[in-house]
Amino acid sequence: MVNIDFSQLGLTGCGGAGFPTHVKLAARNVEAVIVNAAECEPLLHKDKEIMRHCSDDFFKGLTRVLDVTGAKTGYIGMKKKYADLLDWLSKNLPDPRMKMLPLGDFYPAGDEYELVYEATGRLIPHGGIPLNIGCVVMNVETLLNLGRNKPFISKFLTLAGKVPHPCTIEVPIGITVREALELGGLKKIGGMRIIDGGPMMGKLVANPDTDIVSKTCGGLIALPEDHVLIKKMSNSDKKNSQIARSACDQCTDCSELCPRALLGYPIRPHKAMRTAQFAPYAESNYAIDSIFCSECGLCSLFSCPEDLPPREMCMISKKYHLGKGVKLAEFPGEPTVHPMRSVRRVSIERLIKKLALLDYDHKAPLQQVSKSYDKVTLPLKMHIGAPSVPVVKTGDRVTAGQLIAVIPEGKLGAVLHASINGKVASVSDQAIVIVRE
Ligand code: SF4
Ligand code: SF4
Incomplete structure (x- = not known):
């Protein structure tokens, strides 16, 4: 077991509520680390693409977590239906502590209560967390970022639905939803609504020109505004x-x-x-x-x-x-x-049929993004806990990866880094905006 300060990477969970990763990594008495590679939200594929194309960094990250927590086993929970990838990963596991955990093709196989039960046969007690029964659950992208050991400034996400070229991309945190969707060939959003996240647990994007790709965005799904799912999600x-x-x-x-x-x-x-x-x-x-x-x-x-x-x-x-x-x-x-x-x-x-998503159920291969962006908006709260506190002011020059906001003293939170080179255009109690010079 080793003690390392991971808090300066700004890592949070890469979906859901964005729990700060360094807090999870402070856990001790861990028996098993369980990787959520189930990716059970329909249409989303970014975790599989990460494991397919960036397995070295992913494995490095998992090794670090096993070392830091002292866990004896690292289960990688992946659906049996991805047989090729599962088989390839099982043959290339770099550490005897790692094991593949084949899962059935059910929803929500990636729920941490389900994963912990599938891996260990144990149930999280009422009001408890996985650590109460010796487990830590991590997602694929967080492990990739731990393996890279660099500030968390870019995000993998799947572009799906009515986009001309469904794909998985890695882009700077803080670009707009519209800018991200353009990479999938979607130039006009009129007549459509966008879901940030998966169709089951995602949220409707209010404005694609001001809503941004955050630390927790795992996908953007474009659907016609009269699609049954959009209608349901629109109800107050x-x-x-x-x-x-x-x-x-x-x-x-x-x-x-x-x-x-x-x-x-x-x-x-x-x-x-x-x-x-x-x-x-x-x-x-x-x-x-x-x-x-x-x-x-x-x-x-x-x-x-x-x-x-x-x-x-x-x-x-x-x-x-x-x-x-x-x-x-x-x-x-x-x-x-x-x-x-x-x-x-x-x-x-059955879920995809019921959700009327059969027409949009496509693969989303990883696509390299070479574009540079002129502006990013970085909210001070993309995680559970207190908002980060800016340490830069308007007019400061920053470089990608530079620390721009810290965790308030004694609070739960995550630090924030510039995701592009540029100049700080504004600092408010909500966000830091950086523009390229
Ligand atoms: S959303 Fe419905 S199905 Fe899911 S846990 Fe809640 S009550 Fe159960
Ligand atoms: S009608 Fe629908 S909401 Fe009411 S009990 Fe049956 S399944 Fe539940």
């Missing part, structure tokens, strides 16, 4: 609440197929729907088990035969209860895997 909380009140017949399909419920956690999305039907949230605790919702979206986008929004109701209820101080760890009982889990899991093939 108010609209979702109205829909929820109007039509749920309490069939419970959403709960029967909920991946967290199948692992044995006490989440029952049909109860969140019942709450919505019969009581105002502020007066009800019917749906208190919604705090266990991972927001995976399966219930709203696949399971419900009436196309209702149980996930969204769970999210409202979860926010309410967590805001009231309810703690997952205090929830009684222990998770026990549902006996029907193995037959109730949802395949990606």
